[in-house]
Amino acid sequence: MSVPPHSGPRPTLEDVAARAGVSRATASRVLNSSPRVSRAAHDAVTAAVAELGYQPNRAARTLVTRRTDAVAVVFSESEPTDDHRLAWLIRATAAALADADVQMVLLLVRTSEDLARAERVLTGGHVDGALVFAPRKGDRLVPMARRLALPVVFAGRPWGPTRGLHVVDHDHEGGGALAAEHLVASGRTRIVAVGGPRDVHPAADRLAGARDVLDACPVEDGGSTRDGARRAMAELLRRVPDLDGVFAVSDHLASGVLDALREAGRRVPEDVAVVGFDDDPTVAPHTVPPLTSVRQDVEAQVAGMVTQVLRLLRDDPVRPRREILPTTLVRRGTT
Amino acid sequence: MSVPPHSGPRPTLEDVAARAGVSRATASRVLNSSPRVSRAAHDAVTAAVAELGYQPNRAARTLVTRRTDAVAVVFSESEPTDDHRLAWLIRATAAALADADVQMVLLLVRTSEDLARAERVLTGGHVDGALVFAPRKGDRLVPMARRLALPVVFAGRPWGPTRGLHVVDHDHEGGGALAAEHLVASGRTRIVAVGGPRDVHPAADRLAGARDVLDACPVEDGGSTRDGARRAMAELLRRVPDLDGVFAVSDHLASGVLDALREAGRRVPEDVAVVGFDDDPTVAPHTVPPLTSVRQDVEAQVAGMVTQVLRLLRDDPVRPRREILPTTLVRRGTT
DNA sequence: CAGCCCGGATCGCTCATTAAA
């Protein structure tokens, strides 16, 4: 608990060693908890560290070990992404990396200049590995990332061949099916769906999963905005006036669906049941009525990505793998 | 444009120097664009750098210069923050720092463990400076940040004495006044306000600015949720049935206000005019009708913070100062 | 011969000093 007396030059390992009456090498071993150190030496060094408020110089350590203890977190923003999702993912990632005492170097990639900059960071030895979030088809970030000599873990299956990649994904198809089955089980017979952008994997897979169950239910795409979903839902009401169940591929879109239903005077859930996807804590519990939604555990996903990248960094020889996380249904007021 | 032939060991400055037929020191001078270098040497080095795909080793450079070329971006999340705002700020910050070729080390501080970790990063020489976002009263991040020996720039006036601090803030009071004046100018006479959390500076200041103009208009607090604002607005409709203008201290709250007005059957803007605050691009243009709002230029704020921290890093002797950015009114469909 | 510990050498860069044009 003691602090360096006057915040002059920071103490070095040499200082710690001197104070503990041992050599630099021994002090170093203690800090890196390598075995062959006597109990006495260990205690002396530990005490000296505490007394001096010593913190190892990261640059010096990096120089010799070639490890930075930092990983890049790269978000593609080639198209405007959902704020909720970004905030949520960043929070989860920051927490998981902090727990592992790894620094997070955040890279948001929108322009090709950003991409070049990211590549420089990634190849320049500034980080040990990378977590990549790039759900959109044809994203130039993906080929760049797969060329890297560093451990890379993708969030969600990227477009293109996934051979040799490390991926942590949710079971979007299964989740879509889950939603559809829930609507069916609750007695709905005229079920429709509001889709998202076609070139976003999760959105496409969720819809596919639902259609597997419902074969060929009517679909309108709501793009990625609440208002787009509102319009899509209005169109569906026109096409299928007697509809009684709606699956929206995201909670954000589901809120637009609810807007449209409210405007059309349909009661939820009495006349129409609605199921969303994401269990977005900033949306689902707050709609009126609260939204039934398929939950994907983003924290688990991010934790899985972090675990995997750390494993790769320790080079535990891990074979490329795709980890698929289950989804669950959270029932609230709209079904 | 050429790439290292085989991605073996990365080339060092020594390699570049050898290839250019000069010494390490000269090569270093070229890279740091110091003056006394001949044209010929400059060109030779530049060419060698390109041919070898050389990138300086950051750790080595940091070790000797004691500069990391990284700054911490610290967000307090002691209370759940608005996703929109977080995403938006992170985007702007990332862009501004990337432009300056400074790495961004993101720290989200929620628990006291996070705080301790952040302090370690901040005092451990991992970064050259910090940008701090901590709007809430009594946030423990603030006293910690002000003790730091590093250049620190605050986003928005922190609670407590601001003497000696660098702050870049918006003119929240002026913005609140602007909103109120606009409502008055558009002929509204029974104006009410929906406030935010009392212990958040911006929310409090915006409300104060409006009340300066309106002296003692009825106020209800909506907390920080859309739904809270809905309830606050419902209450105001009860208290002041003939109200014809509403100022909400954020767009997020304003969307709740619109919900309540719609439910109450009031037409906007015919019966009631509404003005929000933030000009949140994910909210204001998408409400129905689109929301008139006071715009604060978050990008300018963040750019100002980055400029300031860089100035401090160059130690241009800059005296502590509070930079206050103007707000503007963006008129849309609700007034 | 263990088990511990020590003193260099080293990582890749910058900077001050010194030497050459």
Add this chain to the structure above:
DNA sequence: CTTTAATGAGCGATCCGGGCT
């Protein structure tokens, strides 16, 4: 004597080979 270039000494850690008990 001025301008440009080169040499050498670190920055603060890790790790290797060897010495001590």
